[in-house]
Amino acid sequence: xxxxxxxxxxxAAPGAPLRGRLRPPGDKSISHRAMILGLLSLGETRVEGxxxxxxxxxxxxxxxxxxxxxxxxxxxxxxxxxxxIGGLCDPAExxxxxNAGTGSRLMMGVVGGQPVTATFDGDxxxxxRPMRRILDPLSRMGAQVLAExxxxxxxxxxxxxxxxxxxxxxxxxxxxxxKSAVLLAGLNAPGTTTxxxxxxxxxxxxxxLRLFGATVTVEPxxxxxxxxxxSLAGQPTLRGTDVVVPADPSSAAFPLVAALITPxxxxxxxxxxxxxxxxxxxxxxxxMGADIERVxxxxxxxETVADLRxxxxxxxxxxxxxxxxxxxxxxxxxxAVAAAFAEGPTRMNGLHELRVxxxxxxxxxxxxxxxxxxxxxxxxxxxxxxxxxxxxxxxxTVATHLDHRIAMAFLVLGLAARAPVTVDDGAMIATSFPSxxxxxxxxxxxxxx
Ligand code: S3P
Numbered sequence: 001x002x003x004x005x006x007x008x009x010x011x012a013a014p015g016a017p018l019r020g021r022l023r024p025p026g027d028k029s030i031s032h033r034a035m036i037l038g039l040l041s042l043g044e045t046r047v048e049g050x051x052x053x054x055x056x057x058x059x060x061x062x063x064x065x066x067x068x069x070x071x072x073x074x075x076x077x078x079x080x081x082x083x084x085i086g087g088l089c090d091p092a093e094x095x096x097x098x099n100a101g102t103g104s105r106l107m108m109g110v111v112g113g114q115p116v117t118a119t120f121d122g123d124x125x126x127x128x129r130p131m132r133r134i135l136d137p138l139s140r141m142g143a144q145v146l147a148e149x150x151x152x153x154x155x156x157x158x159x160x161x162x163x164x165x166x167x168x169x170x171x172x173x174x175x176x177x178x179k180s181a182v183l184l185a186g187l188n189a190p191g192t193t194t195x196x197x198x199x200x201x202x203x204x205x206x207x208x209l210r211l212f213g214a215t216v217t218v219e220p221x222x223x224x225x226x227x228x229x230x231s232l233a234g235q236p237t238l239r240g241t242d243v244v245v246p247a248d249p250s251s252a253a254f255p256l257v258a259a260l261i262t263p264x265x266x267x268x269x270x271x272x273x274x275x276x277x278x279x280x281x282x283x284x285x286x287x288m289g290a291d292i293e294r295v296x297x298x299x300x301x302x303e304t305v306a307d308l309r310x311x312x313x314x315x316x317x318x319x320x321x322x323x324x325x326x327x328x329x330x331x332x333x334x335x336a337v338a339a340a341f342a343e344g345p346t347r348m349n350g351l352h353e354l355r356v357x358x359x360x361x362x363x364x365x366x367x368x369x370x371x372x373x374x375x376x377x378x379x380x381x382x383x384x385x386x387x388x389x390x391x392x393x394x395x396x397t398v399a400t401h402l403d404h405r406i407a408m409a410f411l412v413l414g415l416a417a418r419a420p421v422t423v424d425d426g427a428m429i430a431t432s433f434p435s436x437x438x439x440x441x442x443x444x445x446x447x448x449x
Contacts, residue, residue: 010422018266027246032056036063042082042240055100091116117158119155135158171196179201188235195228214236248272250432255440257285260338262312292310295309320346333361337409350382361403373392374392415440
């Protein structure tokens with residue numbers, strides 16, 4: 001397992017307005033998938049704009065260990081020469097995924113569908129996260145779990161059959177990771193693998209599988225058409241291709257909310273992916289009265305992207321429906337921060353999945369709000385934040401529990417609260433947004449170690 005790094009406390013202090021332009025790093029979900037499909041295809045995949053955060057670098061290392069030739073050509077520019085479906089080799093060592101839930105779970109799908117044996121491990125956060133949700137469908141597809149830590153956690157060892165068994169699987173949680181693991185295992189199944197989800201989750205795996213040459217059909221499913229039935233024709237020949245990674249909306253969320261809550265701010269965030277299964281935060285902030293303009297909408301790498309012009313705004317509390325959760329699942333910590341500045345209550349419904357993220361994010365957000373004097377309550381799986389339409393007190397030290405998004409969200413709070421906010425450890429920010437500190441400082445944000 002990766003050894004815990006020395007904690008790096010950081011403090012954000014209120015100060016001047018934020019001004020300027022930035023481009024957030026490449027999307028984490030797409031970056032992981034580019035590495036994985038590069039591994040599973042024949043020929044060369046070239047990636048532009050890859051997120052070079054620790055999570056994705058772990059996936060790159062795992063792809064290498066499973067047989068791919070992975071090379072960094074320049075900043076964000078990578079080349080992967082894959083081995084094709086069925087061409088993987090047994091990794092010589094444990095695949096250490098560090099903090100990366102997505103990388104590890106998607107790669108479990110790959111390994112569970114192939115005749116290779118691999119051991120997965122990670123840091124204390126990953127070791128605490130549930131993997132049964134992935135192992136259960138993979139077992140139905142023929143994968144054997146040769147060893148696992150108590151409760152179906154890493155470290156665990158997985159082995160797939162020569163060919164996976166095609167299944168139809170209804171996901172028990174709205175999780176793109178579960179869907180993706182099943183589809184990736186289904187690549188080596190003779191026949192159609194189908195995943196049914198009651199609520200549509202991010203569709204990057206489906207889109208990228210098509211880009212690499214697989215046949216994937218997607219139909220609306222269930223009441224109101226909120227769900228999806230996704231079917232993959234097994235054993236395609238995947239061909240390496242070019243992947244352009246758009247900027248990550250989940251990283252854009254931090255400077256975006258920082259600009260909204262810091263008086264006098266005006267910030268332009270460039271090239272942000274506008275996939276509607278990822279833009280729930282923007283929808284919510286617009287309902288709260290945020291001044292966010294989408295300009296220069298265009299296509300990049302098969303996704304619509306836009307520049308977001310964001311100005312400081314007076315926000316009003318709203319109710320965020322549970323159905324929106326999959327489209328903003330990683331953005332609730334920073335939405336809770338925005339809600340702390342809004343006038344009136346913001347109710348965020350249906351947050352049970354937050355309990356199994358890099359930390360128990362529902363508990364971590366509540367604790368962070370509490371130490372900074374923000375009135376809030378948890379009601380079942382819902383979080384209610386009582387904004388006063390003015391900066392909250394701040395002044396607290398937030399426990400981040402190895403969770404990058406908890407660290408960034410509360411640093412954003414500190415940029416506009418009445419007193420500085422400290423997070424106990426900012427080291428994990430490097431998993432998803434390695435340039436967060438210089439980026440925020442360049443806008444005028446006062447964040448120091
Ligand atoms: C991701 C899916 C989400 C999200 C994670 C990235 C993905 O997790 O929280 O950061 O790339 O598929 P779940 O599938 O557990 O909701």
